[in-house]
Amino acid sequence: MAAVLFDFSGTLFRIESTESWLRAVLADAELSLPDAEFHLTAQALDRVGALPGGTHPVERIPDELAHVWEIRDKSAELHRAAYTGVARQVPLPDPALYDLLYDRHMTPTAWLPYPDAIDVLRTLRERGIRVGVVSNIGWDLRPVFREHGLDPYVDTYVLSYEHGIQKPDARLFATACAALDVDPRDTLMVGDDRRADGGAAALGCSVHFVDHLPVAERPDGLRAVLDLVG
Template sequence: MTIQAVMFDFSGTLFRLEQDESWLADLTDHDGDPLDVEAQAELMRRMTAPVTQTVQFDDEHRHAWENRDLDPALHHKIYLEVLRQSGVPRVEQAKALYDRLIDPAEWNPYPDTGPALKALNERGVRVGVLSNIAFDIRPAFGAHGFDAYVDEFVLSFEVGAIKPDPAIFRLLLDRLGAAPEHTLMIGDSEEADGGARELGCAFALVEPLPTTERPDALLAALREHSLL
């Protein structure tokens, strides 16, 4: 099967949010004590978990969690609640950390993101980025010059649908002018990104590891589908 288009997830696939020590250095818990290393690591995991609900919510916050990637206001609301339940009770600290989460400049590309996108562009393969997200990620690509290799961005908060809803995959396929049977979806979530298979797309799973621990998973996925 000839692949003529590739759709990529964003978080944990092309880019990853990775804090530096200064982000969490001044955070304090309910008793005013600094968060220890384990607490800091768990905090970041909860902020970047793509699908899994990591804390317990009442009905109001459950609605916000389920719709967070459709509405920036709900995204803000629920992540402040996640931070509060995760040991960051001071609102000003939680807001400062949340601002890091939604700042595209804070997201790091995987080592092979640029090479993979460039290789596809040079082969004439159409490229789309499809993300469940509540803020504009295009500046992250522009900062590295990767935007030149992406034909279409479909972001959930802009289009009113979230993966694995077939509608959001179909929208990107239409914008790319690609048939599903000639399209590959690459992502880090079997549940969300793997939904592309329902339409007949091929799917490659990558692990959302730290960028220093995953040097070439994207290139490997392209090779497996004869795109390199």
């Protein structure tokens, strides 16, 4: 393999828990909820899929949001509209909290790298294998990589909202391969979403999947990549 492409959320990084997310925003806004109400609110936000990078919606997406939800990763505006829209199904003590919650998830402190992420990226760099990040996302994730020390090992970022294309569209993977100057047939795509990340196979890339688990539950899920690239 000449290059490895990685997904972001659920692959190299994992977002904080819904409880941590909600608690941080309430604290910053100098608001609070009784314990029982706090836990019920966090569970409700989970069910509607309000936390980007968190759990997928369990409840049906409202009809008025369905189209935006499907194409949410094609622009920053669509991404914000989709996630604040589903969040508004859950009552909160201040209407401003919906946008504040969205803003919180874009901060580096809301994300943690998987324990083996930096070692795997560093080893790939030492082996001369180029690295790209290909993400369905509506905001610039580069500060997250810089804050956590992974940016020096990434050669290119291809973000859906910057191109108006979202995975599994093979054009997004083709853009990454072109930026790295590698043949897709010599490229491995690593991700947690079989539909979205599996789209790289249409281009000729090999594909490897990891489990979208909390950071503490997946200490070495990326190390198999080192064996796959040889």
